[in-house]
Amino acid sequence: MVKYQNDPLSTTFQALADPTRRAILARLALGEASVGELAEPYAMSLPAVSKHLKVLEGAGLLARERDGRVHRCHLEPQAMRAAADWIAEYRRFWEAQLDQLARYLERGPAPLSRIKENSDEPGEPET
Amino acid sequence: MVKYQNDPLSTTFQALADPTRRAILARLALGEASVGELAEPYAMSLPAVSKHLKVLEGAGLLARERDGRVHRCHLEPQAMRAAADWIAEYRRFWEAQLDQLARYLERGPAPLSRIKENSDEPGEPET
DNA sequence: CCTATATTTAACCATATGGTTAAATATCAA
DNA sequence: TTGATATTTAACCATATGGTTAAATATAGG
Structure with a gap:
């Protein structure tokens, strides 16, 4: 029954799953900063930010x-x-599905349902 | 004090932060599958998988x-x-840092420490 | 109608998470 | 030494998460 969330990829995604932490990373993309500087924009306490930093550090996203x-x-x-790579690995699959979706929106519902030629479905706007 | 994890990006990353769920997505990249088929490889109970699916669905990663x-x-x-895009937005920043790291590994520690010309550091393999 | 199959819901449990305040630690600077 | 500044640690709290088992729901098929 014990949860054991140890694999690095899970830890990384977990770290990214918080808006404060993502904002901190965004800030850090502009250049290094101290803990105090990082904490300044947020309403929360310094210890709270400190914890966020530890999470990011534990995920290997940040060092000091x-x-x-x-x-x-x-x-x-x-x-x-590593996170980007995981997503990229499946890119072609969901990319393909996005294409299907795009075609669907473009040409109207599914070739197969086209057989009945004069369907009474509402026409799509021709974007 | 109440946690309110509502923004879509957080929800998506949260959903990706579990190996079972990532495995389910990987499986689904090969084609659609029923709940039972998705559950089959795992030791856990069907309700557990059902919950994972609900999480993925809630994150908009899966539909049925x-x-x-x-x-x-x-x-x-x-x-x-959306998740890929968020990461991509910062790509140039961490890519740049990876470049720095690569150069570091390639040329040995920092130009500045190079001044002392004949350092006794072990040489890097010339990949 | 009855029963098997597919899946979800409910209730429960242990641990994780994200926050708090108060106290501890370490460094700077007078 | 003394005090201010930077940051962490500790203890605590509420809610979330990931799992369980048992029961409910819905559909399929004789």
């Missing part, structure tokens, strides 16, 4: 160098690439 | 058509694209 008492955080690209 | 008593599930590409 301590410079005296200030921790400078920066993006760590590898984990993000 | 009921065909009598059997629910045929298929990939729903749009949400996946």
